[in-house]
Amino acid sequence: MEQTTSEKILDIAQSLVIAGGYNGFSYADISEAVGIRKASIHHHFPTKAELMQVLVERYTQRARAGLKAIGAHVPDPAGQLRAYLAYWEKCILDASQPFCVCAMLAGEMQMLPAPVALLVQAHFENLAAWLASVLKAGADAGLFRLDKTPEEEADMLMACVHGAMLSARALGNPGLFAAIVGPQLERLKA
Amino acid sequence: MEQTTSEKILDIAQSLVIAGGYNGFSYADISEAVGIRKASIHHHFPTKAELMQVLVERYTQRARAGLKAIGAHVPDPAGQLRAYLAYWEKCILDASQPFCVCAMLAGEMQMLPAPVALLVQAHFENLAAWLASVLKAGADAGLFRLDKTPEEEADMLMACVHGAMLSARALGNPGLFAAIVGPQLERLKA
DNA sequence: ATTGATCTACCTACTAGTAGGAAGACAAAA
DNA sequence: TTTTGTCTTCCTACTAGTAGGTAGATCAAT
Numbered sequence: 001m002e003q004t005t006s007e008k009i010l011d012i013a014q015s016l017v018i019a020g021g022y023n024g025f026s027y028a029d030i031s032e033a034v035g036i037r038k039a040s041i042h043h044h045f046p047t048k049a050e051l052m053q054v055l056v057e058r059y060t061q062r063a064r065a066g067l068k069a070i071g072a073h074v075p076d077p078a079g080q081l082r083a084y085l086a087y088w089e090k091c092i093l094d095a096s097q098p099f100c101v102c103a104m105l106a107g108e109m110q111m112l113p114a115p116v117a118l119l120v121q122a123h124f125e126n127l128a129a130w131l132a133s134v135l136k137a138g139a140d141a142g143l144f145r146l147d148k149t150p151e152e153e154a155d156m157l158m159a160c161v162h163g164a165m166l167s168a169r170a171l172g173n174p175g176l177f178a179a180i181v182g183p184q185l186e187r188l189k190a
Numbered sequence: 191m192e193q194t195t196s197e198k199i200l201d202i203a204q205s206l207v208i209a210g211g212y213n214g215f216s217y218a219d220i221s222e223a224v225g226i227r228k229a230s231i232h233h234h235f236p237t238k239a240e241l242m243q244v245l246v247e248r249y250t251q252r253a254r255a256g257l258k259a260i261g262a263h264v265p266d267p268a269g270q271l272r273a274y275l276a277y278w279e280k281c282i283l284d285a286s287q288p289f290c291v292c293a294m295l296a297g298e299m300q301m302l303p304a305p306v307a308l309l310v311q312a313h314f315e316n317l318a319a320w321l322a323s324v325l326k327a328g329a330d331a332g333l334f335r336l337d338k339t340p341e342e343e344a345d346m347l348m349a350c351v352h353g354a355m356l357s358a359r360a361l362g363n364p365g366l367f368a369a370i371v372g373p374q375l376e377r378l379k380a
Numbered sequence: 381a382t383t384g385a386t387c388t389a390c391c392t393a394c395t396a397g398t399a400g401g402a403a404g405a406c407a408a409a410a
Numbered sequence: 411t412t413t414t415g416t417c418t419t420c421c422t423a424c425t426a427g428t429a430g431g432t433a434g435a436t437c438a439a440t
Contacts, residue, residue: 005385005386019300020300021298023210023214024211024298026428026430027429027431036387039389039432039433042430043384044385048431103297106360107211107289107293107297107359108211109359109360111210120360152369156370156374158353159350160346160353162353163348163350163352163353166296167296167314167345170296170310171311180345180349183337183346187377217396218395227420228397229398229420229421229422230420232396233418233419233420234419236397
């Protein structure tokens with residue numbers, strides 16, 4: 001076996017969350033897609049809240065690892081931002097993951113089980129902090145010209161990324177993501 | 191009677207959509223909030239899809255009227271953008287309408303009844319077109335310095351606004367909206 | 381012999397939606 | 411003026427289907 005049932009369940013659940021959010025899928029949907037009975041999913045994840053907690057934990061952990069990997073493999077801050085944006089551009093263009101799980105769930109914040117909401121918030125904080133650190137490094141190196149503090153610029157950039165995902169989806173135009181986000185990177189350059 | 195039952199239903203449904211999206215509320219929720227039986231809601235809106243269609247139609251119509259009013263009452267393009275952003279800033283700060291209905295629904299695009307999805311898309315197009323027209327007017331008057339075409343700059347600004355709403359919600363920080371969106375207006379000024 | 385994973389079968393609560401009737405408003409007809 | 415009919419709104423009572431979740435059995439692997 002190369003992929004456990006739990007992982008299959010999480011993979012399917014994640015794609016369902018990306019498509020329709022927390023209230024947009026059911027155990028029956030997962031059951032059908034994975035090919036096991038509903039009750040068997042409860043064996044792996046007793047409640048939907050626990051399933052979502054594990055799912056978001058896994059997602060945010062992977063995101064942290066991904067950002068760390070960019071930091072390790074790409075030398076300059078500009079390249080790091082480009083790598084981050086290129087990752088999402090690819091995910092959206094090939095429809096493999098056309099939306100951020102946490103951005104999706106952020107819209108439903110008020111209806112989420114508290115532990116899940118906390119994980120979503122933590123992901124936003126973590127992503128903003130990473131962007132801020134990259135922006136600061138770039139500014140210190142004289143590569144970026146920042147109008148505001150790195151933290152404020154990071155919040156602005158993160159919002160643009162999530163908003164670009166939303167626009168691409170609303171207008172059914174995957175290419176729009178890059179069109180919106182590309183110039184944001186350009187204008188940072190000193 | 192100063193507000194019809196239909197309007198009450200739409201008002202409640204709208205606040206529920208803003209809180210949790212299309213799949214985040216039920217006729218039972220509306221019933222409880224309005225104080226009439228479930229079946230009576232079906233009298234006014236036979237199906238949920240029809241309810242949502244009327245709701246989004248009303249929302250987008252009001253939005254168009256609001257943008258038109260800004261154009262009529264505020265003379266300069268910079269002031270028009272400021273008025274638009276100030277409107278949302280107020281809505282978010284006083285929590286009267288902490289999210290755009292269509293931005294909320296855009297996340298669930300794939301699960302929406304087709305007629306509703308079309309209305310959501312139309313609202314995005316309409317808002318982007320208004321922003322583009324204001325940006326163009328400002329650029330022609332020498333008030334704004336645009337790096338890209340007005341249409342591209344409009345897409346960027348719209349994404350920032352929606353992303354700022356999402357960040358404010360995810361981080362539980364209403365003030366974040368203005369912090370993100372304010373500098374975007376600043377940097378346009380020639 | 382026990383454990384983990386799966387199954388069938390089921391539960392309760394809730395989903396959108398329907399059938400049919402009661403109460404009032406209003407206007408036309410007696 | 412009263413009566414009749416129609417329209418609107420809301421109701422109780424219901425349906426079929428789905429939600430998340432549980433109980434208990436089977437079976438293969440340890």
